[in-house]
Amino acid sequence: MSDKAASAAIPNNLEAFWMPFTSNRQFKKAPRMFVAAKDMHYTTAEGNKVLDGTAGLWCCNAGHSRPRIVEAVQKQIAELDYAPAFQMGHPKAFELAARLAAMLPSPMDHVFFTNSGSESVDTALKIALAYQRAIGQGTRTRLIGRERGYHGVGFGGISVGGIVNNRKHFGTMLTGVDHIRHTHDPVRNAFSRGEPEHGAEFADDLIKVIQLHDPSTIAAVIVEPVAGSTGVLIPPKGYLKRLRELCTQHGILLIFDEVITGFGRIGTPFATDYFDVMPDMITTAKGITSGVIPMGAVFCTKQIYETFMTGPEHMIELFHGYTYSAHPVACAAALATLDTYEEEGLLTRAADLASYWEAAVHSLKDCPHVIDIRNLGLIGAIELESIPGEPTKRAFSAFLKAYEDGILIRTTGDIIALSPPLIISKEQIDELFGKLRKVLENNI
Numbered sequence: 001m002s003d004k005a006a007s008a009a010i011p012n013n014l015e016a017f018w019m020p021f022t023s024n025r026q027f028k029k030a031p032r033m034f035v036a037a038k039d040m041h042y043t044t045a046e047g048n049k050v051l052d053g054t055a056g057l058w059c060c061n062a063g064h065s066r067p068r069i070v071e072a073v074q075k076q077i078a079e080l081d082y083a084p085a086f087q088m089g090h091p092k093a094f095e096l097a098a099r100l101a102a103m104l105p106s107p108m109d110h111v112f113f114t115n116s117g118s119e120s121v122d123t124a125l126k127i128a129l130a131y132q133r134a135i136g137q138g139t140r141t142r143l144i145g146r147e148r149g150y151h152g153v154g155f156g157g158i159s160v161g162g163i164v165n166n167r168k169h170f171g172t173m174l175t176g177v178d179h180i181r182h183t184h185d186p187v188r189n190a191f192s193r194g195e196p197e198h199g200a201e202f203a204d205d206l207i208k209v210i211q212l213h214d215p216s217t218i219a220a221v222i223v224e225p226v227a228g229s230t231g232v233l234i235p236p237k238g239y240l241k242r243l244r245e246l247c248t249q250h251g252i253l254l255i256f257d258e259v260i261t262g263f264g265r266i267g268t269p270f271a272t273d274y275f276d277v278m279p280d281m282i283t284t285a286k287g288i289t290s291g292v293i294p295m296g297a298v299f300c301t302k303q304i305y306e307t308f309m310t311g312p313e314h315m316i317e318l319f320h321g322y323t324y325s326a327h328p329v330a331c332a333a334a335l336a337t338l339d340t341y342e343e344e345g346l347l348t349r350a351a352d353l354a355s356y357w358e359a360a361v362h363s364l365k366d367c368p369h370v371i372d373i374r375n376l377g378l379i380g381a382i383e384l385e386s387i388p389g390e391p392t393k394r395a396f397s398a399f400l401k402a403y404e405d406g407i408l409i410r411t412t413g414d415i416i417a418l419s420p421p422l423i424i425s426k427e428q429i430d431e432l433f434g435k436l437r438k439v440l441e442n443n444i
C-alpha cells in the first residue's frame with residue numbers, strides 16, 4: 001500500500017470512538033489500524049502483514065476471512081436479514097442448536113443463544129438462580145466465582161469475576177457473591193508443561209465457602225476451566241474433578257465458562273471433553289462463529305431444561321432473552337464455521353500441534369526477565385518480571401515491538417498470552433517464537 005493509501009486508511013478524527021479496554025490517549029497519538037485480514041495474517045493501514053498470534057481476541061479459531069463463512073454470511077443477509085427472536089423462529093436457529101447439542105457430551109443437550117461471552121455468563125447465572133428456585137431450592141441465591149477469573153464485563157460477570165481492576169470502579173456489583181482462591185502457584189509449578197502437578201487441593205477452598213455460607217444458600221459455582229484473560233492459568237491435575245465432586249455433593253450447579261476454551265482451543269471441541277469433567281452448564285461465544293459475527297451460547301443439561309418445561313403450555317418458561325438471540329446472520333456464520341472446523345479437523349488440530357507448540361513456548365525460558373511459562377493445547381503464556389514500580393510496562397512494550405516486527409501478541413499485566421488461529425502451521429509457529437525471542441532479547 002502506498003503512503004497515500006495508508007494515510008487515507010487512517011481517519012483524521014479518532015476522537016469520538018471511546019475504545020474498549022484501551023489506553024485511548026496513547027493509542028490515538030500512535031494508532032495501530034488493521035484494514036484487512038486473510039487466514040493467519042492481518043494487514044495494517046501501512047500495508048504491513050502481521051501474523052496473528054492471538055486469533056484476534058481468542059476468537060478467530062478458523063483463521064480470517066474464510067470463504068465458506070464469508071459466503072454464508074453474504075447469502076444470509078440477502079435472504080433473511082433478521083427474524084424476531086421472541087415467539088418466532090427461523091430454521092437455522094434450530095439447525096444450529098441441534099448441531100451444537102450433538103457435539104456436546106450427553107446429557108448437555110440444550111442451547112440458549114446470546115450475543116457475547118458476557119451475555120452468556122449473565123444468562124447462565126440467571127438460569128442457575130431460576131433453576132434452583134424451580135426445584136424448590138429458592139434459598140440458593142449465592143453465586144461463587146474465583147479470584148483472577150474473567151467472565152466478561154456485565155454486572156454478573158464482574159461480580160463473579162476476580163480481576164481487581166475490572167471490579168473496583170463499579171460499586172458493590174451483585175450482592176451475595178463469594179470467591180474461591182485462584183490456582184496460580186509459581187513456587188511449586190513454575191515452567192510446568194501442560195497441567196501443573198500441584199494444587200488439586202485448591203478446590204477444597206470451596207469447602208470453606210460452603211461451611212461459611214451453608215450449602216443451602218449457594219446456587220452455582222462458575223470457573224473458566226483454563227483461566228485465559230488473567231494471563232493463562234492452567235488447572236492443576238485433578239482440580240476440576242474435585243470441584244465437580246464438591247458441587248455434586250452439595251447440590252450446587254457447576255458452570256464452566258468456555259468462552260475461550262470452547263471450539264478447539266485446547267485440542268478437543270470443549271474443555272469438558274479434555275478434562276473429562278461434566279459441568280451443569282457451559283458458556284461460550286468467540287469461536288462459535290470464529291469471531292465473524294457476534295454470538296454466544298449457553299449449553300445446559302436436559303435436566304435443567306426439562307425443569308422449566310412445566311406449567312401451562314402457553315406460558316413463557318424463562319423470562320430472559322435478547323433481541324438478537326439466534327440472529328439469522330450469526331446462525332449462518334456459526335453453521336459455516338462448524339462446517340469449516342469439521343472439514344479441516346480444526347477442533348482437534350490443537351492436539352496434533354500441542355507438543356510442537358509446547359516446545360516452542362518453553363524455548364523462550366532463557367530469554368531475559370522470563371519468570372514463568374505455561375501452556376495447554378494452542379495456548380501459551382510467558383510471564384515477565386515487572387519493571388520495579390511500573391507493572392504492565394515491560395509486557396506492553398514487548399507488544400508494541402512485536403507489532404512493529406509483524407506479530408500480534410496479547411498482554412495482561414506483565415504476561416504475554418498467545419492463542420493463534422487453529423490453522424497455524426509449524427513454520428508460522430517458528431516465525432512467531434523466532435520473532436518473539438528477538439523482541440524479548442531486545443532490552444524491553
Ligand SMILES: Cc1ncc(COP(=O)(O)O)c(C=O)c1O
Pocket residue numbers: 115116117118119121150151152153224228229257258259260285286
Ligand atoms: C472466559 C471468558 N468469559 C467471558 C468473556 C467475555 O466475552 P465477551 O467479551 O464476548 O463479552 C471472555 C472474553 O474474553 C472470556 O475470556
